[in-house]
Amino acid sequence: MIWVFLGSFLLTMLLGVPVAFCLALSSMIFLIISGDIPLHLIPQRMFTGMDSFPLMAVPFFILAGDLMNSAGITERIVRFSTALVGHIRGGLAHVNIVASMFFAGISGSAVADTAALGSILIPAMEKDGYSKSFAAAVTASSSIIGPIIPPSIPVVIYALVGSVSVGALFLSGVIPGILIGLGLMAVAYVISRKYDYGTKRPVASVREFLAACWGALIPLIMPLIILGGILSGIFTPTEAASVAAGYAVIVGLLVLRTLKLSDLPSIFYRAMLTTSTIFLVMACANVFTWILGTEMIPQKIASAITSISQNPYVLLLLINLVLFIVGCFLEGIAAIIIMVPILLPIAQHAGIDPVHFGIIVVMNLMIGLITPPLGLCLFVCCSVSNVDFVDLVKAIFPFLLIEIVTLFVVTYVPGVALFVPRMFGY
Structure with a gap:
């Protein structure tokens, strides 16, 4: 019966059914076939999956990012990044990557990063002599930094599922x-030199640099408010998310004056749609994971992995392989909800710090966003840039490779992820 359950899930995934409905349909099929479990368990478990106060951080972070993006902060970040690294060979590629790093502190979403920066920088890079596929590859590969540098929605979900400190996880993603x-900048530099991409730009003058810094100051204060408030104990992560949304409203309406009251309904509507999608996935995934638990699937997978080796280094390699394969097919948040209860006990039994393991999970699954066949950021980038999917996959390979190398550095050198949390006493 369990094979019918898992088979129906894989079949609906291959047919292109949205992941939330894949989870719900396969769960319903299992309950109907089993016969001895009432169907009213489905709404009950769905509600349980969302009945958590810390989850309120998710819609507020989404709203804050959407408000700041609608307030025109993307252009300010691009100008600041240009003043910072625009003079290096392959300047606009570096601007794209650095802008993604700064944008990560605001949106916490790889897809939002891809759409916002791609719509501005891909046409600009193409006009400056870069190939369209290279420009799209830089945009997609750098967008995964969004959920790694705080704030991060997947990190909040992992913290809830794994009962780990949100503050410690936020800090673990910085380095x-x-x-x-x-790493992406190094790859972009080598490729730009090889193909003579980009126009050589002069180093920004002191006046231009200070003007760019001033323009980017207000939006870049937001991540400092979030982290500072959490670390100082002034507010919880959930309260930090609401403070960030309030700050975004004030900045957009009163400081920058790039937002109008008439813009707010559409912004709230988009945030509501995104939140609803995430919560629906979480609700259906909770039913799915409950069935996995009752069928002892986590214990069987754990036994299979640990039967291969008890060595922590080998276990980390096997876990990374499992996550990488899952990330190629399954959306990140659903993958966290399903896989973390299975893999975290294995990691803890092997003596792996749950904070360290959390950043491994998030990094691995975010790399899945740019990995074929179902990498979501690849499809978003194709839509924004009109690049052929196959051309984009070929162009993104060197960037994907350096991200996998970085993942293994973080995996096998725990201090990379744990240095900043330990510095703050976590």
């Missing part, structure tokens, strides 16, 4: 996110 950015 890995910067390492990914530097």
Whole structure:
């Protein structure tokens, strides 16, 4: 019966059914076939999956990012990034990557990063002599930094599922996110030199640099407010998310004056749709994971992995392989909800810190967003840039490779992820 359950899930995934409905349909099929479990369990478990106060951070972070983006902060971040790294060979590629690193502190969403920066920088890069596929590859590969550098919606979900400190997890993503950015810049530099991409730009003058800094100051204060408030104990992560949304409203309406009251309904509507999608996935995934638990699937998978080796290094390699394969087919938040209850006990039994394991999980699943066949950021980038999917996959390969290398550095050198949390006493 369990094979019918898992088979129906895989079949609906291959047919292109949205992941929430894949989870719900396969769960319903299992309950109907089993016969001894009432169907009213489905809405009950769905509600249980969303009945958590910390989850309120998710809609507020989504709303804050949408408000800041609608307020025109993307252009300010691009100008600041241009003043910072625009003079390096392959300047606009570096601007794209650095802008993604700064944008990560605002949106916390890889898809939002891809759409916002791609619509501005891909046409600009193409006009400056870069191939369209290269420009799209830089945009997609750098967008995964969004959920790694805080704030991050997947990190909040992992913290809830794994009962781990949100503050510690936020801090653990800082150095890995910067390492990914530097690795992508190195690849972009080599490719730009090889193909003579980009127009050589002069170093920004002191006056231009200070003007760019001033323009980017207000939006870049938001991540400091979020982290500072959480670390100082002034507010919880959930309260930090609501403070960030309030700050975004004030900045957009009163400081920058790039938002109008008439813009708010559409912004709230988009945030509501995104939140509803995430919560529906979480609700259906809770039914799915409950069935996995009753059928002892986590214990069987754990036994299968640990039967291969008890060595923590080998276990980490096997876990990374499992997550990488899952990330190629399953949306990140659903994958976290399903896989973390299975894999976290294995990691803890092997002596792996749950905070360290959390950043491994998030990094791995975010890399899945740019990995074929179902990498969501690849499809978004194709839509924004009108690049052929196959051309984009070919162009993104060197960037994907450096991100996998960075993942293994973080995996096998725990201090990379844990240095900043330990510095703050976590």
